[in-house]
Amino acid sequence: MESYKQEIDITLRVNGVEYRDQVPAHMTLLQFLKEKLFLTGTKEGCGRGECGACTVIMDGRTVNSCLVLAVEADRSKIRTIEGEAKRGRLTALQKAFIDYGGTQCGFCTPGMIMSGQNLLERNQKPSRDEIVEAIAGNLCRCTGYELIIQAIEAAASKKGK
Ligand code: FES
Numbered sequence: 327m328e329s330y331k332q333e334i335d336i337t338l339r340v341n342g343v344e345y346r347d348q349v350p351a352h353m354t355l356l357q358f359l360k361e362k363l364f365l366t367g368t369k370e371g372c373g374r375g376e377c378g379a380c381t382v383i384m385d386g387r388t389v390n391s392c393l394v395l396a397v398e399a400d401r402s403k404i405r406t407i408e409g410e411a412k413r414g415r416l417t418a419l420q421k422a423f424i425d426y427g428g429t430q431c432g433f434c435t436p437g438m439i440m441s442g443q444n445l446l447e448r449n450q451k452p453s454r455d456e457i458v459e460a461i462a463g464n465l466c467r468c469t470g471y472e473l474i475i476q477a478i479e480a481a482a483s484k485k486g487k
């Protein structure tokens with residue numbers, strides 16, 4: 327009989343870097359990012375798929391990393407907020423969040439940026455409704471959403487030029 331294995335081998339790419347590790351079967355992708363890779367930019371709010379603070383991009387689509395097991399992310403490509411700015415240069419979307427006041431306490435911001443960025447990479451000129459839909463799973467207690475929507479619109483208008 328095969329002996330019970332407590333930890334499972336996984337290999338995944340995070341922000342372009344390959345990681346191999348052994349993880350418990352119950353470890354979430356969010357825990358893996360924060361506790362194993364020390365990528366603490368992704369936030370944990372509710373821990374049960376309701377707030378979107380933990381949003382990352384997994385193989386081109388946004389996921390709540392608190393609902394994905396690390397073993398489910400085996401062989402996948404993950405993008406987190408830490409991978410967005412390159413060599414200290416903010417992305418157009420990150421700049422727009424600052425310019426338009428789309429970030430206040432900042433807790434929702436990493437998840438909002440990942441949802442907004444994923445939208446802009448799929449759709450260079452999203453409508454307001456498409457922006458609202460793209461961030462529908464991301465809760466913000468501070469901004470009232472309008473400033474975030476304006477920031478995404480501003481970043482889209484720069485991309486579309
Ligand atoms: S912490 Fe994952 S959805 Fe709230």
Ligand code: FES
Pocket residue numbers: 428429430431432433434435465466467468469
């Ligand atoms: S800026 Fe505070 S929760 Fe969104």
